[in-house]
Amino acid sequence: xxxxxxxxxxxxxxxxxxxxxxxxxxxxxxxxxxxxxxxxxxxxxxxxxxxxxxxxxxxxxxxxxxxxxxxxxxxxxxxxxxxxxxxxxxxxxxxxxxxxxxxxxxxxxxxxxxxxxxxxxxxxxxxxxxxxxxxxxxxxxxxxxxxxxxxxxxxxxxxxxxxxxxxxxxxxxxxxxxxxxxxxxxxxxxxxxxxxxxxxxxxxxxxxxxxxxxxxxxxxxxxxxxxxxxxxxxxxxxxxxxxxxxxxxxxxxxxxxxxxxxxxxxxxxxxxxxxxxxxxxxxxxxxxxxxxxxxxxxxxxxxxxxxxxxxxxxxxxxxxxxxxxxxxxxxxxxxxxxxxxxxxxxxxxxxxxxxxxxxxxxxxxxxxxxxxxxxxxxxxxxxxxxxxxxxxxxxxxxxxxxxxxxxxxxxxxxxxxxxxxxxxxxxxxxxxxxxxxxxx
Amino acid sequence: xxxxxxxxxxxxxxxxxxxxxxxxxxxxxxxxxxxxxxxxxxxxxxxxxxxxxxxxxxxxxxxxxxxxxxxxxxxxxxxxxxxxxxxxxxxxxxxxxxxxxxxxxxxxxxxxxxxxxxxxxxxxxxxxxxxxxxxxxxxxxxxxxxxxxxxxxxxxxxxxxxxxxxxxxxxxxxxxxxxxxxxxxxxxxxxxxxxxxxxxxxxxxxxxxxxxxxxxxxxxxxxxxxxxxxxxxxxxxxxxxxxxxxxxxxxxxxxxxxxxxxxxxxxxxxxxxxxxxxxxxxxxxxxxxxxxxxxxxxxxxxxxxxxxxxxxxxxxxxxxxxxxxxxxxxxxxxxxxxxxxxxxxxxxxxxxxxxxxxxxxxxxxxxxxxxxxxxxxxxxxxxxxxxxxxxxxxxxxxxxxxxxxxxxxxxxxxxxxxxxxxxxxxxxxxxxxxxxxxxx
Numbered sequence: 006x007x008x009x010x011x012x013x014x015x016x017x018x019x020x021x022x023x024x025x026x027x028x029x030x031x032x033x034x035x036x037x038x039x040x041x042x043x044x045x046x047x048x049x050x051x052x053x054x055x056x057x058x059x060x061x062x063x064x065x066x067x068x069x070x071x072x073x074x075x076x077x078x079x080x081x082x083x084x085x086x087x088x089x090x091x092x093x094x095x096x097x098x099x100x101x102x103x104x105x106x107x108x109x110x111x112x113x114x115x116x117x118x119x120x121x122x123x124x125x126x127x128x129x130x131x132x133x134x135x136x137x138x139x140x141x142x143x144x145x146x147x148x149x150x151x152x153x154x155x156x157x158x159x160x161x162x163x164x165x166x167x168x169x170x171x172x173x174x175x176x177x178x179x180x181x182x183x184x185x186x187x188x189x190x191x192x193x194x195x196x197x198x199x200x201x202x203x204x205x206x207x208x209x210x211x212x213x214x215x216x217x218x219x220x221x222x223x224x225x226x227x228x229x230x231x232x233x234x235x236x237x238x239x240x241x242x243x244x245x246x247x248x249x250x251x252x253x254x255x256x257x258x259x260x261x262x263x264x265x266x267x268x269x270x271x272x273x274x275x276x277x278x279x280x281x282x283x284x285x286x287x288x289x290x291x292x293x294x295x296x297x298x299x300x301x302x303x304x305x306x307x308x309x310x311x312x313x314x315x316x317x318x319x320x321x322x323x324x325x326x327x328x329x330x331x332x333x334x335x336x337x338x339x340x341x342x343x344x345x346x347x348x349x350x351x352x353x354x355x356x357x358x359x360x361x362x363x364x365x366x367x368x369x370x371x372x373x374x375x376x377x378x379x380x381x382x383x384x385x386x387x388x389x390x391x392x393x394x395x396x397x398x399x400x401x402x403x404x405x406x407x408x409x410x411x412x413x414x415x416x417x418x419x420x421x422x423x424x425x426x427x428x429x430x431x432x433x434x435x436x437x438x439x440x441x442x443x444x445x
Numbered sequence: 446x447x448x449x450x451x452x453x454x455x456x457x458x459x460x461x462x463x464x465x466x467x468x469x470x471x472x473x474x475x476x477x478x479x480x481x482x483x484x485x486x487x488x489x490x491x492x493x494x495x496x497x498x499x500x501x502x503x504x505x506x507x508x509x510x511x512x513x514x515x516x517x518x519x520x521x522x523x524x525x526x527x528x529x530x531x532x533x534x535x536x537x538x539x540x541x542x543x544x545x546x547x548x549x550x551x552x553x554x555x556x557x558x559x560x561x562x563x564x565x566x567x568x569x570x571x572x573x574x575x576x577x578x579x580x581x582x583x584x585x586x587x588x589x590x591x592x593x594x595x596x597x598x599x600x601x602x603x604x605x606x607x608x609x610x611x612x613x614x615x616x617x618x619x620x621x622x623x624x625x626x627x628x629x630x631x632x633x634x635x636x637x638x639x640x641x642x643x644x645x646x647x648x649x650x651x652x653x654x655x656x657x658x659x660x661x662x663x664x665x666x667x668x669x670x671x672x673x674x675x676x677x678x679x680x681x682x683x684x685x686x687x688x689x690x691x692x693x694x695x696x697x698x699x700x701x702x703x704x705x706x707x708x709x710x711x712x713x714x715x716x717x718x719x720x721x722x723x724x725x726x727x728x729x730x731x732x733x734x735x736x737x738x739x740x741x742x743x744x745x746x747x748x749x750x751x752x753x754x755x756x757x758x759x760x761x762x763x764x765x766x767x768x769x770x771x772x773x774x775x776x777x778x779x780x781x782x783x784x785x786x787x788x789x790x791x792x793x794x795x796x797x798x799x800x801x802x803x804x805x806x807x808x809x810x811x812x813x814x815x816x817x818x819x820x821x822x823x824x825x826x827x828x829x830x831x832x833x834x835x836x837x838x839x840x841x842x843x844x845x846x847x848x849x850x851x852x853x854x855x856x857x858x859x860x861x862x863x864x865x866x867x868x869x870x871x872x873x874x875x876x877x878x879x880x881x882x883x884x885x
Contacts (some may be wrong), residue, residue: 012512012575014566038562041521041549046562052515072452075492077599078518078582079539079551081481096544099519101551104536104586109481111519111541111551122478122486126454135452142518142582146544159517 006351007373008386012049014038015398026221027333028153030342034402036329043150043158050402051329053350055161058328059140061192061347062163069185069244071136071165076118078142082108084117087302097145111144116298116320119166123316124304130170130314133306136178138165140325154330155223155286161326167319168299170308175293175317179211180248182291182321186215187237187255190288193328194345195335198232200260202290211293211319216262219335222284227266229258230279286331293319342403343426351384353442354404356396358411360389368420368435369410375439400425406445408438446791447813448826452489454478455838466661467773468593470782474842476769483590483598490842491769493790495601498768499580501632501787502603509625509684511576511605516558518582522548524557527742537585539598551584556738556760559606563756564744570610570754573746576618578605580765594770595663595726601766607759608739610748615733615757619651620688622731622761626655627677627695630728633768634785635775638672640700642730651733651759656702659775662724667706669698670719726771733759782843783866791824793882794844796836798851800829808860808875809850815879840865846885848878 016033023029031037036051047055063073079101085091091098091110099111112118119137127135140163150158167178183199190197195217204212216226218233232255240251259274261267262285271280299305299316308314324331336343346352353376357369369385376383384404386395392411399407409421419432422441433441456473463469471477476491487495503513519541525531531538531550539551552558559577567575580603590598607618623639630637635657644652656666658673672695680691699714701707702725711720739745739756748754764771776783786792793816797809809825816823824844826835832851839847849861859872862881873881 010510010512012514012566012577038565040517040524040558040561041519042547044517044519044521046517046558047515048562049512049514052513055515070450072450072489073492074452074489075487075495077480077484077486079481079484079584079599081484084480099541099543101539101541103539104588107482118480118486121480122488125478126452137452144519148544159519 006384008384009388011384013402014048015401023153025152025155025334026337027155027330030333030337030401031153031330034342037154043147043156045154045157045159050350054329054344054348055326057348057350058193058332059161059163059325062189062323062325063140065185065189065192066138066163066165068188069136069181071138071182071185073139074122074137075139075141076112076115076122078111078144079109080112080118082110084121085110088117088120088298089301090117097147099144099146112141113143113145114320114322115139115141115164116166116318117302120298120302120304120318123168124299124302127168128306130306130308133316134167134169134174134178136165136167136181138163138321152330154326155334157326160324163323163325165321167321168304169317170306170314172295172317175295175319176211177248179291179293179319180252181244182319183213183252183255184237184242184244184248186289186291186321186323188242189323190215190217191236191238192347193332194347195288195332196233197288198226198228198260198285199255200226200228200262201256201265202292204292205294213291214262214287215289215291216285217288217331217335218283219286219331220284221334222286224285224287225263225266225282226261226285227271227280227282228260229275230281232258232260233281286334288328288331289321289323291319291321337403340397341401344403344405346405349403349405351382351404353381353383353406353408354399354402355383355385356392356399356407356409357385357387358392358395358409360387362412364415365410365412368415371435372408372410372420372438376442379439379443381439381442406442408442446824448824449828451824453842454488455841463593465592465595465774466777467595467770470773470777470841471593471770474782477594483587483596485594485597485599490790494769494784494788495766497788497790498633498772499601499603499765502629502763502765503580505625505629505632506578506603506605508628509576509621511578511622511625513579514577515579515581516552516555516562518551518584519549520552520558522550524561525550528557528560528738529741530557537587539584539586552581553583553585554760554762555579555581555604556606556758557742560738560742560744560758563608564739564742567608568746570746570748573756574607574609574614574618576605576607576621578603578761592770594766595774597766600764603763603765605761607761608744609757610746610754612735612757615735615759616651617688619731619733619759620692621684622759623653623692623695624677624682624684624688626729626731626761626763628682629763630655630657631676631678632787633772634787635728635772636673637728638666638668638700638725639695640666640668640702641696641705642732644732653696653731654702654727655729655731656725657728657771657775658723659726659771660724661774662726664725664727665703665706665722666701666725667711667720667722668700669715670721672698672700673721726774728768728771729761729763731759731761733757777843780837781841784843784845786845789843789845791822791844793821793823793846793848794839794842795823795825795848795850796832796839797825797827798832798835798849800827802852804855805850805852808855811875812848812850812860812878816882819879819883821882846882848882
């Protein structure tokens with residue numbers, strides 16, 4: 006993409022309304038614009054990041070055997086009356102009356118709708134287990150939306166729902182999602198730690214929040230330092246096999262959010278040099294809730310002996326749009342965003358240091374064409390801004406690699422390669438750029 | 446994908462509520478379920494088709510130089526008050542009041558919001574031209590939603606908006622979209638014919654509807670038969686070059702919808718043997734509307750001489766979810782859907798005619814693994830339904846190719862290959878299946 010034809014409205018100044026770094030950087034780097042309180046338009050650069058995150062989330066859901074569908078944003082209130090949540094949900098639910106005076110709502114979550122779909126379609130235990138997910142915009146009418154996409158009103162969420170014949174099968178479904186979540190966050194370049202969460206009246210141990218560590222995180226977390234070093238992507242995973250040993254490695258060590266923290270247990274269980282206290286951001290929540298919805302809504306199947314069985318359910322949420330902000334909170338410096346390679350909107354930015362100079366233009370075009378035909382996503386700053394401004398923009402938008410092309414280097418046949426994360430710069434022969442970045 | 450693990454709720458009977466063939470087939474083939482009047486959940490098979498269409502639409506928008514972003518579904522009423530459309534829009538607009546009693550709405554279209562975004566970001570003529578598009582769910586509160594996704598209330602639309610410095614440039618933007626639309630429909634396997642549409646108070650010739658031909662189409666259309674034979678995909682297109690000659694080939698021949706039809710002109714301009722009267726479905730609309738929004742909303746740039754210039758705009762819509770229905774209307778037979786290859790949810794269906802038979806199971810597994818590793822999207826019916834039911838399901842869901850694997854054929858080392866569209870069956874050596882379907 007040529008910057009001269011792109012739509013990347015950079016802000017040079019910090020916007021006054023942004024209180025946290027991710028919000029500031031998302032506005033400055035032209036990722037989003039607020040269209041109403043807590044409601045954002047995703048500009049081209051931000052949308053690319055959002056789609057990259059969505060793709061990784063999807064691949065890991067598919068890999069764990071979940072099946073994608075797509076439920077609508079607008080739901081009928083009658084469905085929520087079946088579960089008893091229509092009255093209970095409170096003011097966060099955006100309630101709507103249509104032209105025929107029917108009560109509708111913008112879905113804040115989808116337990117009722119997916120339960121209705123499964124109730125109408127799955128009749129036999131032989132059609133289980135199933136885990137159905139979708140990635141769809143939700144709306145929660147927060148009383149005080151803030152922190153940009155971290156606590157917006159309209160947000161993109163992946164929510165999966167598992168349906169099983171009994172609690173053992175439901176636990177297996179839960180374990181698959183647990184592992185899929187660990188893999189998802191690791192692929193996004195995040196250190197995510199599962200922490201036990203409230204299960205409400207159902208009890209048991211099948212509720213976890215996934216917290217990523219970020220200095221600017223919203224809450225304090227405490228955990229065993231070894232959790233940080235565990236590498237889920239190094240493991241070979243058989244989702245049909247026994248996932249318990251793996252999960253025990255992730256749940257056997259102390260980890261707790263502020264509100265669940267037990268200082269005495271922390272000191273007793275974790276050696277002093279392994280005690281990690283940090284800041285965290287919640288980026289996912291998985292939850293087993295048994296027959297909470299299947300019972301009132303009559304979602305049953307016929308069992309092997311003709312008996313009627315209420316479905317055992319769980320739900321599994323990842324805040325996809327929230328992750329854009331969370332990743333920035335976890336990965337930035339004073340100059341701007343530092344995108345992990347897996348979600349970067351472009352892998353490479355080319356900086357033309359003297360647009361209009363025939364030799365520089367030609368070298369840039371050559372690199373640009375070479376990278377594009379190597380299948381590398383590249384943003385070419387071909388504008389006539391001055392060099393300092395171009396460097397600042399590239400650092401701000403945080404592409405993993407920058408190629409600086411100027412007349413002085415070119416006279417020697419070289420360009421400068423900059424690694425955004427380390428700040429490392431190296432000189433490179435013009436002809437070596439494509440091969441180097443293909444391998445990078 | 447193994448059918449035994451998929452979510453494909455087939456209906457054996459025609460649902461009473463469906464009046465048109467695409468609605469019937471979409472319900473029967475498990476593509477969608479109605480979740481409320483005119484609001485559908487997209488089940489896994491339907492979602493795959495929807496995404497395939499969306500991908501083709503996106504590729505052609507990108508190819509024509511449009512840039513993707515994503516605006517939210519919920520908008521502020523204040524924006525629409527700026528353009529004067531809030532009161533004017535009528536009951537089709539889903540109006541919402543949030544918890545702070547602010548007037549909001551579910552966007553039926555996005556002229557106001559995109560104009561606001563551009564107004565706040567583009568200040569100079571040097572940042573033009575721009576064409577920005579998004580693919581997002583819209584809502585129109587139809588008084589009588591019907592015909593399934595063909596006239597639903599919540600629907601997926603691609604809408605693009607062009608911004609230019611003057612009318613000539615706006616015409617060039619319009620022409621690019623005109624050609625991109627022709628390419629899009631051709632890639633979807635459709636015969637689409639552009640027909641002049643009302644321009645309203647603006648006048649001029651820059652408004653076209655794109656109508657696809659389908660026997661069951663909603664309205665009568667009349668055109669010169671040569672339009673059917675023109676092949677846009679055979680043309681080499683330079684979007685930066687002069688598109689006029691190409692567009693004249695598509696607009697120079699008679700074509701009109703029922704309401705614009707002029708029988709006398711039809712007979713005068715079109716030789717008798719070329720007069721085509723058929724049924725059509727509108728699947729896109731492109732429209733130049735000048736400063737209709739930029740003027741009241743103050744979307745201006747500074748021109749080369751420091752003057753203030755109101756932006757010239759156009760909008761370009763494709764009904765993405767509607768196209769799923771429209772394609773079925775154009776491509777089905779008594780047995781079910783016939784998907785064009787480009788949008789088919791899977792390219793191949795494997796029918797195991799005797800699940801449980803070791804040799805048949807092994808042969809199916811081999812074909813399944815071979816196709817998957819060749820990167821071919823395949824649905825394997827590994828269930829223990831009887832053969833007749835499996836054949837009916839495969840014909841109903843309309844995958845381009847079927848591979849029938851049974852004990853009798855296998856004894857001779859062969860399987861049967863069926864082309865869904867032509868009905869043609871051929872025998873094939875087991876080992877030749879992957880290569881044959883890779884080439885198909």
